[in-house]
Amino acid sequence: MFRIFLLVLIPYALLLSVFLWRKAPVRSMGKPVSRGWGNRLRVLVIGATGGTGRQLVQQALDQGYPVTAFVRDPSKLQLEHANLRIVKGDVLDYASVESAMRGQSAVLCALGHKRFFYPNKIQSNGMRNILGAMKACDVPRLICETALGIGNSVGRLGLPHTFFILPLILPFYMWDKLRQEELIVASDRDWVIVRPGMLKNGDARGGYRHGPKVGNYFWPVSIARADVADFMLKQLTDDSYVGTAAAVCW
Numbered sequence: 001m002f003r004i005f006l007l008v009l010i011p012y013a014l015l016l017s018v019f020l021w022r023k024a025p026v027r028s029m030g031k032p033v034s035r036g037w038g039n040r041l042r043v044l045v046i047g048a049t050g051g052t053g054r055q056l057v058q059q060a061l062d063q064g065y066p067v068t069a070f071v072r073d074p075s076k077l078q079l080e081h082a083n084l085r086i087v088k089g090d091v092l093d094y095a096s097v098e099s100a101m102r103g104q105s106a107v108l109c110a111l112g113h114k115r116f117f118y119p120n121k122i123q124s125n126g127m128r129n130i131l132g133a134m135k136a137c138d139v140p141r142l143i144c145e146t147a148l149g150i151g152n153s154v155g156r157l158g159l160p161h162t163f164f165i166l167p168l169i170l171p172f173y174m175w176d177k178l179r180q181e182e183l184i185v186a187s188d189r190d191w192v193i194v195r196p197g198m199l200k201n202g203d204a205r206g207g208y209r210h211g212p213k214v215g216n217y218f219w220p221v222s223i224a225r226a227d228v229a230d231f232m233l234k235q236l237t238d239d240s241y242v243g244t245a246a247a248v249c250w
Helices: 002-020 051-062 094-101 122-137 159-168 171-186 225-234
Strands: 043-046 067-071 084-088 106-109 141-145 190-196 198-200 209-211 222-224 244-249
Touching: 002 159, 002 171, 043 051, 051 067, 051 225, 067 094, 084 094, 094 122, 106 122, 122 141, 122 171, 141 171, 141 225, 159 171, 171 190, 190 225, 198 225, 222 225, 222 244, 225 244
Parallel strands: 043 067, 043 106, 067 084, 106 141, 141 190, 190 244, 198 222
Antiparallel strands: 209 244
C-alpha cells in the first residue's frame, strides 16, 4: 500500500512543481520612483496580527516609523504606541483597504491564512485590492512576503517540502501565492517580493542569507519571522531588490 502511495505521490509532486514554476519575476518599468525619500516613511502593514505582521509592526515602531496596522480584529494586536494607528478592515473589501491606504508612503504585506485544504483566492484577491488602492492613493512601494518554493524558486525548500508538505498540505495555498506574485509583477508599483524559508517563532539571529538563488534543493531551510521582518523593513529604503523576488533563510 505504501509503495502504491509513493508511486502516485511522486509523479503528482513533480507535476505540481512544474505547474508552480515561472520565470524569475522582473519589473517591467524603469527606475524606481520611490527613491531618495528618506527614513521618515508612513507604512501600512497588511496582515498585522499574523506572525510576521506583528514583527513588522513592532520593528517598524522601534525604528521610528509611523505605522498603520490593518487588521480584521483590533483586539488581537494588543499593542499601544504613539506612532501606531490601528485600522479595522478586511483585505477583501476594497473600500476599507483604500481608506487605510490614504496618506501612506509604503505597504508591508504579510497576508496569510490557515485555509489550506480547499481552493481559495484570499491572497490574490486581497493583493488585487491592495494594488488598486496603492494606485488610487499614489503609494509607490510594496514589500510583500510570499513563500520560497514557487516561481523560479520551486524546489528550494528541500525534498520533504517538495514531495510531502507542498503536495499534501499546501497545494491550494501555494497556488494562490503564485497568483499573488503574478499580480504584483504585472503592477506599476515599486515592488519587492520576499520569499522566506519555513517560518519559525523566536528571536532574530540577525545573520541570514538573501538573494534570488537562496535555498536548498535537498535539505529544509528556515528562518525566524523576526528576521524576515528585519529584511522586509530594509527594503523600504534599499533599491537593490526592487522589481525582483529575493529568497531569505538562515
